[in-house]
Amino acid sequence: MARPITPLLWLLFSIGGTVAALLFPVHVFLTGLAIPLGWIDPPTYEALAGLLRHPVTRLYVFVLIAFPLVHWAHRFRYTLYDGLQVKHLTPLIVVFCYGAALVGTAAAAYLLWNIP
Amino acid sequence: MRATVTLDVARYRPEEESAPTLQTYEVPFRKDWVVLDALNYIKDRLDGSLSFRWSCRMGVCGSCGMKVNGTPVLTCAAFLGDHLPGPIRVEPLDYFPIVRDLVVDLSDFMRKLKKVKPWIIREEEKPLAEGEYRQTPDQLDTYKQFSMCINCMLCYSACPIYGLEPGFIGPAAIALAQRYNMDSRDQGARERLEILSEHDGIWQCTFVGECTKVCPKNVDPAGAIQQYKLTSAVHWLKTLLPWGAR
Amino acid sequence: MSPGPHYTPYHPKWYRRRISVWWWLENPSYTGFVLRELTSVFVALFAVMLLWHIWALGRGPEAYAVFLGRLKTPLLIAVNGVAFFFILFHAITWFNLAPKAMVVRLRGKRVPDWVVVGSNYAACLVLSVAVALILLRA
Numbered sequence: 355m356a357r358p359i360t361p362l363l364w365l366l367f368s369i370g371g372t373v374a375a376l377l378f379p380v381h382v383f384l385t386g387l388a389i390p391l392g393w394i395d396p397p398t399y400e401a402l403a404g405l406l407r408h409p410v411t412r413l414y415v416f417v418l419i420a421f422p423l424v425h426w427a428h429r430f431r432y433t434l435y436d437g438l439q440v441k442h443l444t445p446l447i448v449v450f451c452y453g454a455a456l457v458g459t460a461a462a463a464y465l466l467w468n469i470p
Numbered sequence: 471m472r473a474t475v476t477l478d479v480a481r482y483r484p485e486e487e488s489a490p491t492l493q494t495y496e497v498p499f500r501k502d503w504v505v506l507d508a509l510n511y512i513k514d515r516l517d518g519s520l521s522f523r524w525s526c527r528m529g530v531c532g533s534c535g536m537k538v539n540g541t542p543v544l545t546c547a548a549f550l551g552d553h554l555p556g557p558i559r560v561e562p563l564d565y566f567p568i569v570r571d572l573v574v575d576l577s578d579f580m581r582k583l584k585k586v587k588p589w590i591i592r593e594e595e596k597p598l599a600e601g602e603y604r605q606t607p608d609q610l611d612t613y614k615q616f617s618m619c620i621n622c623m624l625c626y627s628a629c630p631i632y633g634l635e636p637g638f639i640g641p642a643a644i645a646l647a648q649r650y651n652m653d654s655r656d657q658g659a660r661e662r663l664e665i666l667s668e669h670d671g672i673w674q675c676t677f678v679g680e681c682t683k684v685c686p687k688n689v690d691p692a693g694a695i696q697q698y699k700l701t702s703a704v705h706w707l708k709t710l711l712p713w714g715a716r
Numbered sequence: 717m718s719p720g721p722h723y724t725p726y727h728p729k730w731y732r733r734r735i736s737v738w739w740w741l742e743n744p745s746y747t748g749f750v751l752r753e754l755t756s757v758f759v760a761l762f763a764v765m766l767l768w769h770i771w772a773l774g775r776g777p778e779a780y781a782v783f784l785g786r787l788k789t790p791l792l793i794a795v796n797g798v799a800f801f802f803i804l805f806h807a808i809t810w811f812n813l814a815p816k817a818m819v820v821r822l823r824g825k826r827v828p829d830w831v832v833v834g835s836n837y838a839a840c841l842v843l844s845v846a847v848a849l850i851l852l853r854a
Contacts, residue, residue: 358667358669360667361667361673361703361705361707364673365703368703371806371810374806375811376843377843377847378762378806379807381766382796382799382803385787386787386792386793386797387797389787390787390792390796395852405850405851406773418763419767422760423763426757429676429753430753432676432753433753433754437750437753439737458764469773482731484729484730575727608825611825634739679749680745697816697819
């Protein structure tokens with residue numbers, strides 16, 4: 355595509371940042387702190403598997419993983435570029451960041467499609 | 471009340487030295503003096519060789535921008551009393567080549583301002599017989615803030631991206647472009663979009679936000695840039711549509 | 717030299733300062749900015765943890781139990797604890813900057829910044845409660 359895709363990447367970055375800002379705090383708190391530290395009982399396997407049977411839940415989890423990954427890719431690319439001043443490594447950085455996000459997104463899609 | 475205050479002023483004499491140095495001066499302390507008054511005192515009474523730019527001394531011309539204790543400010547608005555006990559460090563603006571002492575070269579900034587076509591662009595000029603353009607207060611309100619820029623370059627001096635990427639078009643230029651894009655009389659948004667969407671255009675900005683913090687006129691260039699990113703992104707989406715906006 | 721006004725583009729005696737790799741440590745605002753940008757690493761980290769979570773769920777109850785056990789290790793609790801603070805920092809800075817990019821105009825007047833910021837925090841609260849209820853009541 356001759357037309358630069360930076361506007362699209364920025365849009366995805368913004369959506370990812372909003373998803374992360376609105377939803378990650380509660381998820382990190384529950385999954386990362388409250389449940390392991392025993393402040394609340396973890397949801398049972400059956401309960402979570404039941405939730406995941408709904409296509410809406412699968413879509414929600416997909417959004418929860420994919421968009422924040424793109425958010426990281428776009429932001430981290432600029433952080434490396436400006437912070438470490440590694441202009442000569444730009445192609446490598448771009449491939450690493452967006453590539454990793456793509457791999458993560460594909461993994462999420464695959465897992466959520468195939469979960470029983 | 472103290473009688474004097476110390477100023478450490480950056481000197482750079484290209485004919486004598488290869489790098490800037492700091493020179494110390496004792497100036498009288500007056501409650502109502504600003505750094506510019508101190509610099510003028512130095513030039514008048516202590517050291518006539520000190521070079522610096524200034525003009526209106528009241529914060530509307532944008533000539534006297536310098537770094538005071540590391541922060542870009544208008545020296546005509548920086549009170550000595552606010553920077554006590556001193557010594558007060560006065561240096562030229564960051565990220566611009568230093569010509570001499572506190573004087574920096576402005577040509578890059580000037581070129582970038584011109585680049586965004588800062589004038590009303592019309593597809594067809596309205597003939598004089600049809601009368602004047604009319605604008606409601608609300609229409610004026612959409613761009614008025616961005617029209618307050620006095621071209622003082624403090625925002626460029628605060629922007630680390632401009633320091634790291636000298637090609638970056640910069641906050642004041644983008645705010646100026648927005649001033650015209652949002653003007654109801656202007657029809658040049660498409661033309662400016664091409665210029666601003668270049669590699670060294672708005673997309674270099676990572677919203678550090680320092681530009682807005684140092685702006686003496688509350689232009690909020692960071693806001694202008696983020697708004698423009700959204701406009702540009704929405705426009706990009708529209709071009710994907712088969713009947714898309716071009 | 718051509719007649720008329722023009723700008724000299726370059727002179728060898730002009731002094732150009734080098735920017736150090738540690739430029740972001742020289743100014744607290746810059747340091748805050750870089751920390752804000754680094755929150756994205758913790759965002760990615762948690763996204764990967766979510767991937768791990770659903771991978772474990774997909775493999776059955778035993779794998780899920782192992783996953784829960786791993787979450788209890790001091791290392792992961794520490795990582796998640798730090799991630800929680802950085803992600804909160806991301807959320808706070810994101811919401812506070814939201815009105816800069818999104819200018820909402822109602823009937824010609826610009827909606828004040830605090831309304832936009834407040835709505836974002838309110839949405840976060842509502843969604844967090846909803847997610848917590850769904851996950852814990854299941």
